[in-house]
Amino acid sequence: xxxxxVGQFKTSYQSDQAIFTILQDRWFIALLLIVAFGVVPFLxxxxxxxxxLLPFLVYAMAAIGLNILTGYCGQLSLGTGAFLGVGAYxxxxxxxxxxxxxxxxxxxxxxxxxxxxxxxxxxxxxxxxGFYLAVATLAAxxxxxxxxxxxxxxxxxxxxxQISAPPREFLGVLITGPEAKPWATYLFALSxxxxxxxxxxxxxxxxxxxxxxxxRDMDIAAEIIGIRPLQTKLMAFGISSFYVGIAGAMxxxxxxxxxxxxxxxxxxxxxxxxxxxxxxxxxxxxxxxLGAAFMVLMPILLKQAMVDGMGLAAVTAKHVEFIIMGVLIxxxxxxxxxxxxxxxxxxxxxxxxxxxxx
Amino acid sequence: MAFxxxxxxxxSGLLTGVMYSLVAIGFVLIFKASGVxxxxxGVLALFAGLTLVGLMENFGLPAWLxxxxxxxxxxxxxWLIELLILRHLVNQEHIILFMATLGLAYILEGFGDIxxxxxxxxxxxxxPQGASDFLxxxxxxxxxxLEIVAAAIATILVIVLAIFFQKTRIGRALxxxxxxxxxxxxxxxxxxxxxxxxxxxxxxxxxxxxxxxxSKSGIxxxxxxxxxxxxxxxxxxxxxxIPGAIVGGLIIGVGEKVAEVYLGPFVGGAIENWFAYMLxxxxxxxxxxxxxxxxIIERV
Numbered sequence: 001x002x003x004x005x006v007g008q009f010k011t012s013y014q015s016d017q018a019i020f021t022i023l024q025d026r027w028f029i030a031l032l033l034i035v036a037f038g039v040v041p042f043l044x045x046x047x048x049x050x051x052x053l054l055p056f057l058v059y060a061m062a063a064i065g066l067n068i069l070t071g072y073c074g075q076l077s078l079g080t081g082a083f084l085g086v087g088a089y090x091x092x093x094x095x096x097x098x099x100x101x102x103x104x105x106x107x108x109x110x111x112x113x114x115x116x117x118x119x120x121x122x123x124x125x126x127x128x129x130g131f132y133l134a135v136a137t138l139a140a141x142x143x144x145x146x147x148x149x150x151x152x153x154x155x156x157x158x159x160x161x162q163i164s165a166p167p168r169e170f171l172g173v174l175i176t177g178p179e180a181k182p183w184a185t186y187l188f189a190l191s192x193x194x195x196x197x198x199x200x201x202x203x204x205x206x207x208x209x210x211x212x213x214x215x216r217d218m219d220i221a222a223e224i225i226g227i228r229p230l231q232t233k234l235m236a237f238g239i240s241s242f243y244v245g246i247a248g249a250m251x252x253x254x255x256x257x258x259x260x261x262x263x264x265x266x267x268x269x270x271x272x273x274x275x276x277x278x279x280x281x282x283x284x285x286x287x288x289x290l291g292a293a294f295m296v297l298m299p300i301l302l303k304q305a306m307v308d309g310m311g312l313a314a315v316t317a318k319h320v321e322f323i324i325m326g327v328l329i330x331x332x333x334x335x336x337x338x339x340x341x342x343x344x345x346x347x348x349x350x351x352x353x354x355x356x357x358x
Numbered sequence: 359m360a361f362x363x364x365x366x367x368x369x370s371g372l373l374t375g376v377m378y379s380l381v382a383i384g385f386v387l388i389f390k391a392s393g394v395x396x397x398x399x400g401v402l403a404l405f406a407g408l409t410l411v412g413l414m415e416n417f418g419l420p421a422w423l424x425x426x427x428x429x430x431x432x433x434x435x436x437w438l439i440e441l442l443i444l445r446h447l448v449n450q451e452h453i454i455l456f457m458a459t460l461g462l463a464y465i466l467e468g469f470g471d472i473x474x475x476x477x478x479x480x481x482x483x484x485x486p487q488g489a490s491d492f493l494x495x496x497x498x499x500x501x502x503x504l505e506i507v508a509a510a511i512a513t514i515l516v517i518v519l520a521i522f523f524q525k526t527r528i529g530r531a532l533x534x535x536x537x538x539x540x541x542x543x544x545x546x547x548x549x550x551x552x553x554x555x556x557x558x559x560x561x562x563x564x565x566x567x568x569x570x571x572x573s574k575s576g577i578x579x580x581x582x583x584x585x586x587x588x589x590x591x592x593x594x595x596x597x598x599x600i601p602g603a604i605v606g607g608l609i610i611g612v613g614e615k616v617a618e619v620y621l622g623p624f625v626g627g628a629i630e631n632w633f634a635y636m637l638x639x640x641x642x643x644x645x646x647x648x649x650x651x652x653x654i655i656e657r658v
Binding site: 070124329 | 395442443446447450451452453454456457458460461462463464465466467468469471472586589590592593597629631632635636638639642643646647
């Protein structure tokens, strides 16, 4: 009785094509944005920003990127970790080479650099498919990480081989570097994620998104109805890498502040983002957010429960965490292979009928 | 002398390639029979190795008894995997099954570490160590005895597997399932039995791989990473072909060693990590289904 969608008639094309056609959704999103932009920055503290909010925003961005490629275009990629690295290293080079450059331009251009790299490694997708392609993207993963590790130009010839973010301001407020305030970094990342999530949502509803989905569902049939596989797949690789690259730049500059190729951008990172989109829901922008939230929050909660709650040793807790992660992943796949986004839909359907289920 | 050094490099590469093949065969077995891209194969090898060492150290079992017991454990594990995971995921997309094996990898890793501890363990079941005197004295070649043994065992394993697949009743059923699940079901082959069998066989292959790698460099976490080494072998040889896994393993092994020795110094070394993948990619450009894989025919 509480949740009704009936009676909302669309009387113009404009309202029919709105992103959120249902009034409740619009209210919900508006409320969420108001809280995220207007309330959270006042309550935020260092731990909360660095352990929960920033990882969530960064991974949500990366997950949207991978979801475009894997969820919408059907090209399985295991190179996300390396593409995050490309974003991070190009942000680093850009920030140190041109100290005066506007931060927004830094982030956008690291996205563009990553998009070019992603398109290059997407070229094999025209010949090979499925798991063969997944293994081929692993080539990108290992090669790029090796490159960042071996070629000193990428980390400006410093002795440690690490990169660390120099302090940079945006609109007079310090965003990067160790002195940056949590509310500033949070708002900066949040604005980026909000704008690009909106863009992605529109992209996948439009011509590009439909072409991707046609390729995903059956590429030969898509080719026959006039979709060009070359352009479509490369565009998916490019746009996906653009998102992942920006996520990588944010991860390095805004969240972590320092990074090392092998440690930060290893293959674990690729799997983590893949888990996010599978658990969140393949082919769903909402799912990318839900998956990122789940994978960021779960280890924190598990650790709290086991180390602080039950008093397990940290090492044992780490192993138990591994097992629980594995069990949860398998459990999710068995119970709901379409992810949290599908659960959200089911909840809505149930709500519509409640309290009279028949 | 240069030629001798080249020979040594090639032989060492070939023997490493055999080790890769051992892991790759486990992948191929499972992929053929169930279409599952089993990422947990490397962890399976680690788990088998850990169990073997654990049984020998903690219960003082002799090597042969511990090996038999470990095989038993691997079979029980296969049964559990079928019961708890695969059975519920019938008819799901390939990517879902692949993710499930990733989850399985996490579970096994945490489990093995909790039970047997996570420090590096020395595995000694009496395999010969050191350089082969015969080759060293006779021809001046330095070749590890252990690697020769590994090659011999791999050969035996492949022959046994070939006989098992070609001649036995259950082997034929396996090939039927690999060809077509539904047709196999309709002539009364139990998918469940087949899956348990395949995962058991893959577990035993993993045990062999675990023992070989473990004798070489100790049982440790990095053992699970050999799965990543086996992947280029797989795409090179084709996901569905056991001969492909062997030939692919040898090509990758030799290519990697030769490249590391002759090319590595010019680009800063440590190219082993990605060279195999690049090599496999180049092959893929010309043969998208791998060297020996089934030709992919697509219809709308």
